[in-house]
Amino acid sequence: MAKLLVVDDEANIRLLYAAELSDEGYDVVTAGSALEAVEKLESESFDLAVIDIKLKNESGIELLQRIVKERHTVPVILCTAFSCYKDDFSAWLADGYVVKSSDLQELKDEIARVLAKRQKAAYT
């Protein structure tokens, strides 16, 4: 069972992600801030992180930069309401990018795609 870390500062959204992604068969751990996410990444191992760009204190992009810098190998999908972030160079470091929507299908497809790609890379 793939283990996902969901980072969003809105408790209700964490709750929604946890419910929906658990239904899809993933083991979901949530974090409400970048700091909490880093702590979890250091203590546990994850197959994928879903990070909201707009977080309190530290942005999702900054968190992504930190993950890359600290050589965590976990793949990252960025979520946001701002589609313009696609043009941000730092956002290019992410493995996937999803515009937030009440319909989580796009996110689920993106998670499946990134995980499959990762698995394929591990085999070869």
Next chain:
Amino acid sequence: MDWECCWSRDHIEADHCPYVGEGEEDLLSSQRRRIVEKCVECPRFKNDLARMKGAGYPLSDVLPFILTEFQEQKAQMGAMLSFLNSRTREIKFLREVGLVLQTSIDLDEVLSIAMTAITAGKGFGMNRAFLLMTDKERRNIRGYLGVGPRDYEEAWRTWEDISRSNFTLRQLARDFQKTKLTSEKVKFHDILQRLTVPLSDQGHIFNRALRGKKPILVENALNNPDLDRGLARILGVDTFLVMPLISRNRRIGVIIADNCITHKPITLQDMQSLETFAFPVAFALERASLYERLQEEVAKQKAANLKLREQQELIVKMEKMALVGKITSSIAHSIRNPLMVIGGFARTLLKGSPADDEKRSYLESIVRETRQLEEVLSEVLDYSESLFPVTDYWDLNELVAKAMGELEGVMKGAGVACRMELAPDLPVVRIDYKQISYCLKTITTTALSAMELGGELHVESLKEGEAVLLRVTDDGKPLSETAQVALTTPFFQTQELGEGVGLSLCKSILERQGNTLTITSRPGGGNTYSIRLLTKKENI
């Protein structure tokens, strides 16, 4: 002695002297005046003098001397009087011309007055005159206007017309400006064109006259080896006057005057009169051309100001749009997360509820409405996002092909065929790829909505000067003017089109980068949406 002439009588009858004409009856009773005015010229008086000499009258030898002297003095007085009269006329004429020249700032009026004054019988009475002026760059003297008849027949006709009219010089000039100025400019075009002389050609007679600030009278030019025969050949006369026009040491131009029809000699007096006249003409010409240039500059300035005002208005509009964008973006973001939670959980509940649960329809309503709200939010966010473009050089044809490819399904569904005509050698354009792609897609969707019965959509790209044009033409219902305004004004509502930001967003996106969107409708049917993208941009 019985004298033949009446000189000895105090009073005479009208039939006594054949030289007293009508209106001179007072001479019949004035012996003194009759002798001075009539008898001294009378042959009968001469006969009486001869008879006196024969009869040995002592004064008869002296009287002829006195008489001859008297006649000479009288002739001289007459000549002086006529000279004075002509001078008085000339001063009056110069005053009349001077007044007009002093007050006029219209170049055509000044030209008309000057040229009429030189050529009219009431003025200097020359047959023909050419005006040459220094060009704006101050490099050459160029033929500007020629006035006068081209041949004897025309001269005869014109002079007869003028002699019949009782016009003053000013009226003549006005009539000339109104009826002849334009045609005269063309009439001597062939001669004027050949009269261009560089100001640097020091030896040329024009420049010599300008340098010397004095008119030059050229006589017998065709047989005089010291003179340039070329000019005489162009003019077709061998005697002409070259008069420099100088105002405040500036070389304004030259007037050439001749008597090409009557071949009347040009006198020293003609030259002097024209010289007096040259100064006000030069001054008026300079002032009028300066005024004309000033008017041109004012017009340019006005156009620039208008453009500036338009730009300022555009900036204000843009700032307002940017503010609207910021507000809507902020509202949209704060709504988006709760909306996502509502819609998301409704979906979760819907998934878990049994198929026959009657509350399913409520959940479905929540999901549907949330979806719709999210779409509106996306549109609003796209709008605010458009205020911060990311530009780069792109191949427009590639963009068109890709965007139209994405809409293939929609077009097929609407029964619309797409005909693409893309110019193969388009230059790259500096654009925000996403935004222009959005514009094209929005335009296509708008066009499709006018093609309820299907049809053909024509998409073409072409180069037009410094710009690349992207045109989408439908053959659907033509849009009314209100609809066109509505389409390009955010949230403007019309019955036929509903409400939205679609095309207004496109317009705002394009205008921010100096590009344009125009919509034209053909009354017979069909609308054309043209996007004009500049290829040369510096401040992006």
